[in-house]
Amino acid sequence: MNYIVYDLEATCWENMPIGYVQETIEIGAFRVNAYGEVRGKFNRFIKPVVHPVLSPFCRQLTNISQEEVNRAGTFPDVIEEFQNWARIEEEDYLLCSWGNFDKKMFLHDCRLHRLDADWAERHVNLKEQYRISNRLRSGIGLKKAVEREGILFTGMHHRGISDAENLVKLFLKYLGTWDL
Numbered sequence: 714m715n716y717i718v719y720d721l722e723a724t725c726w727e728n729m730p731i732g733y734v735q736e737t738i739e740i741g742a743f744r745v746n747a748y749g750e751v752r753g754k755f756n757r758f759i760k761p762v763v764h765p766v767l768s769p770f771c772r773q774l775t776n777i778s779q780e781e782v783n784r785a786g787t788f789p790d791v792i793e794e795f796q797n798w799a800r801i802e803e804e805d806y807l808l809c810s811w812g813n814f815d816k817k818m819f820l821h822d823c824r825l826h827r828l829d830a831d832w833a834e835r836h837v838n839l840k841e842q843y844r845i846s847n848r849l850r851s852g853i854g855l856k857k858a859v860e861r862e863g864i865l866f867t868g869m870h871h872r873g874i875s876d877a878e879n880l881v882k883l884f885l886k887y888l889g890t891w892d893l
Contacts (some may be wrong), residue, residue: 715752715806716745716893717799718884720876721815722777724761727770729789736761736825737818738782739775740795741873743881749888751881755798756874757884758785763825775871788822801832807893811855820875839884841890859883 719742723735737759744753758781762766785791799806810816816836823830837883844852855876859866864882868875884891 714893715771715800715804716747716809716884717806718743718745718809718814718881719750719755719879720810720880722775722871723753723818723875724767725770725771725774726870727735733745734763734821734825736763736885737788737822738767738771738777738785741875741877741879742795745797745884753763753798755795757791757794758782759791760785760787762787776840776869778789789826789828792819792822792828796832806835808833809839809880809893810836811832811838811858811876811882812852813838814839837891837893839880839891843883843887846887846890851893855880855883856871862886 721741722738723737725735726733738761741754742755743751746752758777760782766781767777771866772778796802808816816833819833820830823833832854838854843858856866856870859879859882862883866879868878870876
């Protein structure tokens with residue numbers, strides 16, 4: 714079993730204009746085996762096509778530059794690379810993210826680009842499991858959960874690869890207790 718612990722960043726606006734849709738602009742992921750060994754790392758930017766210019770709010774929040782997404786591949790190319798890296802066609806896998814936003818974005822982007830989305834359904838919401846296992850009234854953000862566990866949050870918050878790396882730390886701490 715491969716656990717694909719991942720985080721996405723998407724186009725965003727301070728006040729999202731009516732009719733605008735978000736698109737994934739970064740995938741950060743780690744492949745973890747059943748023994749808790751990190752077996753790979755994936756980090757790619759994605760060029761948005763519906764609204765190709767990042768808002769100032771988005772650039773500031775994610776620290777992703779317009780140049781980085783301009784140089785990136787589009788979703789169909791990057792997602793094929795991601796699926797190959799994750800060995801989705803070859804091995805058993807489970808996508809693991811903090812909340813359901815990331816799953817919804819994969820499904821949305823697959824529909825947008827007319828790609829099969831069945832592979833994205835194999836997903837577990839670690840945020841909800843953490844909430845339940847820690848008897849919290851409501852879910853908390855990843856950074857707060859990591860710090861609550863006494864784990865040092867490293868990297869840049871709201872960057873896919875950094876958030877995925879911090880989620881891996883939390884994932885490994887609770888490995889064996891998640892309902893996977």
